[in-house]
Amino acid sequence: MAFFEFKNVRIAGISAAVPSFVANNLHPLPEDAVSSDYTPEDFVKTTGVLERRITFTQTTSDLCFHAAEKLIADLNWKREEIDAVIFVSQSRDYTVPATSGIMQERLGLSQETYCIDLTLGCSGWVYGLHTVASLLSTGCMKRALLMAGDSKAVRPMTISPLFGHAGTVTAVEYIEGEQGFRFHCGTDGSGYDAIIIPDGGTRNLTTPKSFQLEACEDGMKTRLQPRMKGMDVFSFGITTAPKSVKKLAEHFGFDYLTYDYLVLHQANMAMNSMIAKKLKLPVEKVPSCMHHYGNTSSASIPLTIVTELKGVADKEPKQFICCGFGVGLSWATVALQTDHLVISDVVEVDEAGNVVM
Amino acid sequence: MKTIDEFVALFAEQLDDTDPSTVTAQTKFRDLEEWSSLLALSLISMVDEEFDVALKGDDVKNSETIEDVYNVIKSKI
Numbered sequence: 001m002a003f004f005e006f007k008n009v010r011i012a013g014i015s016a017a018v019p020s021f022v023a024n025n026l027h028p029l030p031e032d033a034v035s036s037d038y039t040p041e042d043f044v045k046t047t048g049v050l051e052r053r054i055t056f057t058q059t060t061s062d063l064c065f066h067a068a069e070k071l072i073a074d075l076n077w078k079r080e081e082i083d084a085v086i087f088v089s090q091s092r093d094y095t096v097p098a099t100s101g102i103m104q105e106r107l108g109l110s111q112e113t114y115c116i117d118l119t120l121g122c123s124g125w126v127y128g129l130h131t132v133a134s135l136l137s138t139g140c141m142k143r144a145l146l147m148a149g150d151s152k153a154v155r156p157m158t159i160s161p162l163f164g165h166a167g168t169v170t171a172v173e174y175i176e177g178e179q180g181f182r183f184h185c186g187t188d189g190s191g192y193d194a195i196i197i198p199d200g201g202t203r204n205l206t207t208p209k210s211f212q213l214e215a216c217e218d219g220m221k222t223r224l225q226p227r228m229k230g231m232d233v234f235s236f237g238i239t240t241a242p243k244s245v246k247k248l249a250e251h252f253g254f255d256y257l258t259y260d261y262l263v264l265h266q267a268n269m270a271m272n273s274m275i276a277k278k279l280k281l282p283v284e285k286v287p288s289c290m291h292h293y294g295n296t297s298s299a300s301i302p303l304t305i306v307t308e309l310k311g312v313a314d315k316e317p318k319q320f321i322c323c324g325f326g327v328g329l330s331w332a333t334v335a336l337q338t339d340h341l342v343i344s345d346v347v348e349v350d351e352a353g354n355v356v357m
Numbered sequence: 358m359k360t361i362d363e364f365v366a367l368f369a370e371q372l373d374d375t376d377p378s379t380v381t382a383q384t385k386f387r388d389l390e391e392w393s394s395l396l397a398l399s400l401i402s403m404v405d406e407e408f409d410v411a412l413k414g415d416d417v418k419n420s421e422t423i424e425d426v427y428n429v430i431k432s433k434i
Contacts, residue, residue, distance in 0.1 A: 038393045046395040217394075217414065231414030234398050239411045270395075274402050 003251045006133035007180035012143075012171040013342030015071035016306040017063040018164070018293065019055035019151070020348040020356050025161045026050070033158035033219045043161065048269025052164025052294030056153050057351045060089045061099045063167025064147040065106055066355055070344045071145075071169050072107075079107065083141035084114040086132055088124040088148040088298045090327070092117060095200075103147065114141065121195070122265045122326025124148055124298030126183070126334050129170065133181050136174045146170040149299035157225055160218070162268060164294030168302035171342075182335045184248040186240070191329035194232045199223035233326065237271045241325045242278040244333040248321070254335070257281070259319040261309070265326060266290040266300035275323075298324070310343040358434060359407065364427045367407060371399040382424040404430055 025044050028034045035043075044050050055063075064087070072079065085107075087100035100115035114135065120127050125148045132144045149167035153159045199210040206224065213220040216227040241264065249256040256262070262281050264272050266289060276286045287308035289300070296303050301322045305313060312318075317339040325331035348356050359367075361382050369377035374391045386392055401412050404426075410433045412426075420426045 035394070038395050042393070042395060046398065229414050230394060231397050231401060231412070231417055235401050235405070235411045235413060238402065238405055270398050270402065274405070278406075 002185040003248070004130065004183040004185070005180065005252070006137040008139065008174055008176050008178050009133045009136050009172060009180050010175055010178040011336065011338055011341060012173050013071050013075045013344065014168065014170050014302045014305050015067040015074070015344035015347065016166055016168040016299065016303045017067040017070070017347035017349055018053040018166045018303075019058055019063070020350045021054055022051050023054045024051045028161060029054070031153060031155065031159050032161045034161065035219060046268070046270050047162055048288070048290050049162055049294045050291050052292070053166065054153055054159065055151060055165050055349070055351060056155060058151055058165070058349055058353060059093055060091045060149045060151040060167050061087070061093050061103060062353060063149060063151050063165070063349060064169055065103065066347045066349050067167050067169040067344070068103070068107055068145055068147065070347050071171055071342070074342050074344045075171055077143065077171065080110050082109050082113065082143050082145060084132065084135055084144035085109065086116055086118060086128050086144065086146050088118045088120055088128040088146070089150055090119060090121050090297065091150045091152060100147075120328070120330060121150070121297045122267065122300070123324035123328060123330040123332050125168070125170070125301045126322055126324040126332035127185065127330070128298070129172070129181065129334055130183050130185065130332065132172045136172060137180070139174055142174045144172050146172060148302065150297040157222060158219070162295050164296045166293060166296040166299035166303050168299045168306070170302055179337055182248060182252050183332060184244050184251065185332040186244060186330075188329045191232065191236060193229070194236065194329055195226060195228045195327040197224060197226050234271055236329055237267055237325050238274045238278070240331050241275045241323050244325070244331050245279055245321060245323055248333045248335060252335070256321055259321050259335070260285065261313070261318065261320050262286050263301050263304050263320060263322045265324040266293070266295050266304060267326065268295060306343055306346055310345070313338060314341050314343040358431065361424060361427050364430075365423055367403055368400070368423050368426075371396060371403055380423070382422065382427070384423050385421055386423055387421070400426070408434065410434060
């Protein structure tokens with residue numbers, strides 16, 4: 001059974017950077033893959049995604065860089081005290097090498113920094129936190145930056161109006177006596193093609209055919225764009241996420257209903273409402289940012305905390321359950337407490353790569 | 358398990374623009390004017406809630422009538 005407990009670790013702070021450009025789904029962009037199956041109004045009503053942030057120039061690592069600079073400053077961490085960078089994304093700078101190493105250099109971190117990339121999407125922040133916790137819990141490393149997000153649209157390929165771009169950073173540290181994190185993790189690889197970019201890996205190399213449009217369940221796509229079996233993913237999410245939360249609570253013998261917040265991966269409103277309903281949680285305990293930011297992949301949980309809980313969760317101790325679920329198919333749930341949590345203001349980055357406020 | 362008539366009534370509740378009295382077990386739901394992939398998600402939610410069955414996309418795509426969907430659910434209970 002994939003249950004884990006890591007003591008002596010805590011989240012020190014969370015930051016997020018998003019593109020400054022706002023795409024409104026009631027007035028789709030030329031690049032937006034709009035379905036003729038339903039109206040923009042019906043799309044917004046069902047998915048809950050009114051608008052999202054989009055960039056054609058800033059990579060995930062660009063956004064994470066600005067989020068990291070902000071958080072390091074807000075925490076007053078010294079760069080030489082940062083021991084690890086874990087970069088969770090499906091949109092790395094290069095196929096090779098790992099982006100975490102590029103971040104080490106760009107942030108001016110020590111050459112003794114432990115750097116790895118994890119290729120996960122919607123479940124990625126929770127898996128990343130698990131990886132960080134397991135690395136830190138021995139006490140050999142004290143401070144780590146967990147970067148999570150996905151970004152950058154490529155013209156002329158279309159973009160799905162469900163998804164937004166964001167890069168987040170979560171600062172985690174080893175402190176003896178901290179309660180730490182409890183996890184449940186799961187995988188169903190039989191659903192590997194529920195969300196997939198078919199070409200560009202070694203199974204199917206990029207060929208001229210990769211650029212041709214094909215009819216997929218979610219519209220016309222090239223073989224270099226993500227395609228999704230929406231109904232399968234929906235069905236998976238509403239059944240697996242509530243079970244994972246319940247399993248975690250049952251295994252560790254706590255009542256999840258007494259927690260302050262359930263922060264779900266921001267998949268879409270229909271899915272998240274159903275999950276909250278099945279867990280009998282009131283709306284005020286399930287914060288959401290998808291109305292303004294869309295589904296931001298592995299960034300969605302920390303982005304929700306930054307945009308919805310600043311001024312609240314950084315004022316007093318809070319108990320969180322966070323659940324990520326999606327591409328893989330992969331899912332993971334964590335239960336944790338925060339105290340003196342630093343939540344940075346959202347950083348906005350323009351198309352030239354400058355921070356705008 | 359709920360009867361086919363109860364399922365047809367639940368199915369009709371998911372529709373906004375179709376007169377419920379015109380919906381029967383033999384209704385070819387994908388031919389309905391208002392049918393869309395978004396309504397398919399409502400259907401999957403309802404089936405999960407009422408029958409504790411996780412419908413797959415292919416289960417919906419390969420069904421022609423409402424009764425076909427009912428039979429898929431029955432086979433998964």
